[in-house]
Amino acid sequence: MKSIPKKTKKSAAASGAGAAQRSVLRDVSRHLMNTYKRSDMVFTHGRGCYVFDQSGKKYLDFLGGIAVNALGYSYPDLVRTIRREAGRAVHVSNRSHMDRVFFTNSGSEAIEGALKLARIAARQKSGGTGKTRVLALENSFHGRTFGALSITHTLKYREPFEPLVPGVEFVRFNDVADLEAKFNGNVCAIVIEPVQGEGGIFPVSDTFWKCARELATQHGAALIADEIQCGLGRTGRAFAYQRLTGLPDIVVVAKPLAGGLPLGAFLAREEFAAAFSPGLHGSTFGGGPLVCAAGLTFLDTVERKHLLANVRARGAELRAGLKKLAAKFDFIREVRGEGLMLGVGLDVEGAPYVTEALQQGLLINCTHEHTLRLLPPFILTAQQVKEGLSKLDSVFAKTERPAKTQAVPPTTAPALALAAAR
Numbered sequence: 001m002k003s004i005p006k007k008t009k010k011s012a013a014a015s016g017a018g019a020a021q022r023s024v025l026r027d028v029s030r031h032l033m034n035t036y037k038r039s040d041m042v043f044t045h046g047r048g049c050y051v052f053d054q055s056g057k058k059y060l061d062f063l064g065g066i067a068v069n070a071l072g073y074s075y076p077d078l079v080r081t082i083r084r085e086a087g088r089a090v091h092v093s094n095r096s097h098m099d100r101v102f103f104t105n106s107g108s109e110a111i112e113g114a115l116k117l118a119r120i121a122a123r124q125k126s127g128g129t130g131k132t133r134v135l136a137l138e139n140s141f142h143g144r145t146f147g148a149l150s151i152t153h154t155l156k157y158r159e160p161f162e163p164l165v166p167g168v169e170f171v172r173f174n175d176v177a178d179l180e181a182k183f184n185g186n187v188c189a190i191v192i193e194p195v196q197g198e199g200g201i202f203p204v205s206d207t208f209w210k211c212a213r214e215l216a217t218q219h220g221a222a223l224i225a226d227e228i229q230c231g232l233g234r235t236g237r238a239f240a241y242q243r244l245t246g247l248p249d250i251v252v253v254a255k256p257l258a259g260g261l262p263l264g265a266f267l268a269r270e271e272f273a274a275a276f277s278p279g280l281h282g283s284t285f286g287g288g289p290l291v292c293a294a295g296l297t298f299l300d301t302v303e304r305k306h307l308l309a310n311v312r313a314r315g316a317e318l319r320a321g322l323k324k325l326a327a328k329f330d331f332i333r334e335v336r337g338e339g340l341m342l343g344v345g346l347d348v349e350g351a352p353y354v355t356e357a358l359q360q361g362l363l364i365n366c367t368h369e370h371t372l373r374l375l376p377p378f379i380l381t382a383q384q385v386k387e388g389l390s391k392l393d394s395v396f397a398k399t400e401r402p403a404k405t406q407a408v409p410p411t412t413a414p415a416l417a418l419a420a421a422r
């Protein structure tokens with residue numbers, strides 16, 4: 001049989017991949033609910049910090065499924081754990097002796113549980129006298145279920161679903177005076193992301209956090225840290241609140257907890273955890289053995305491989321490189337964040353840079369229109385930091401500069417408040 005010339009073989013494979021990709025995209029548009037803006041990219045697999053599309057093109061992943069794939073792709077220990085557990089029991093009846101942690105299937109579900117815990121604790125403390133108000137911050141994001149959405153500030157997420165859960169009030173970001181004015185004896189919880197993620201990588205100030213801690217103690221309310229995006233090592237500390245003075249009462253985690261499998265949790269100090277009794281809260285799938293085993297492998301790997309130190313070292317290199325790019329390109333306003341949770345604030349729209357980065361084989365995203373967000377895996381190497389920075393340099397140079405928007409970028413308000421609080 002005549003062999004197919006190499007070139008033809010290649011183009012046949014490419015057109016085969018193209019047809020398969022088109023078919024996947026057709027199915028997606030037909031059968032999945034229209035909840036995400038989708039690109040026409042179909043990723044098939046990944047290894048380490050790289051992911052591949054159907055044509056075999058390789059991308060350096062500086063986003064990690066938005067802070068989920070902290071161990072990159074196909075991490076061998078995690079793959080082993082999942083294989084092992086899948087062959088044992090993927091589901092058993094719920095256990096009852098989780099004093100201080102409740103496992104969930106997502107971040108939003110964990111936020112719901114944390115809010116319920118704060119409400120019931122306040123009800124028991126106050127004898128049911130209307131201690132039900134919840135404070136959250138402007139520019140916050142806490143999830144898409146009704147309770148979580150009610151404490152999420154961004155109007156475009158909230159408005160279409162109103163009326164939401166009542167009793168929520170928003171405090172201006174890092175504004176101590178506003179916090180003091182809104183906190184009273186009817187507050188059962190204040191919810192804070194120690195570093196706002198979707199909002200554009202804005203760290204809460206120590207002054208603000210300390211004040212929230214003091215007011216929560218004074219009024220018997222729960223200080224809830226939403227560490228879903230910034231926690232579990234992302235900033236180079238186990239929890240981002242460790243940068244701040246004073247501990248929270250309830251901590252919510254999810255995203256990287258099971259290395260990409262759906263696992264979230266809320267953890268509580270005993271004083272609050274004790275408010276739950278059987279029947280008050282539950283979850284059919286939360287805390288199943290397969291995902292929890294994957295969770296243990298994630299935590300164990302972070303410790304054994306000294307990944308917090310790696311996050312700090314690579315984060316410092318990446319930040320320094322981004323600062324250099326900020327000095328070179330005048331449309332970069334600032335670099336924010338800590339560890340491997342970094343935001344590049346722009347004077348112009350960020351979307352065209354995300355598109356060009358994709359062309360050049362680099363995954364990043366843009367949040368709040370003007371912030372490029374970098375959330376690479378914790379296993380990132382120094383070489384990959386250099387590779388990412390060199391790609392970004394070329395992305396910034398090659399992209400036709402978007403027009404400066406007339407509107408004040410949404411990042412400005414918290415940035416100013418942050419500066420004022422310093």
Ligand SMILES: Cc1ncc(COP(=O)(O)O)c(C=O)c1O
Pocket residue numbers: 106107108109111141142143144193197198226227228229230254255
């Ligand atoms: C800070 C924060 N809280 C809550 C959530 C919601 O988590 P999930 O999407 O797992 O429900 C997210 C998701 O991006 C988040 O970043």
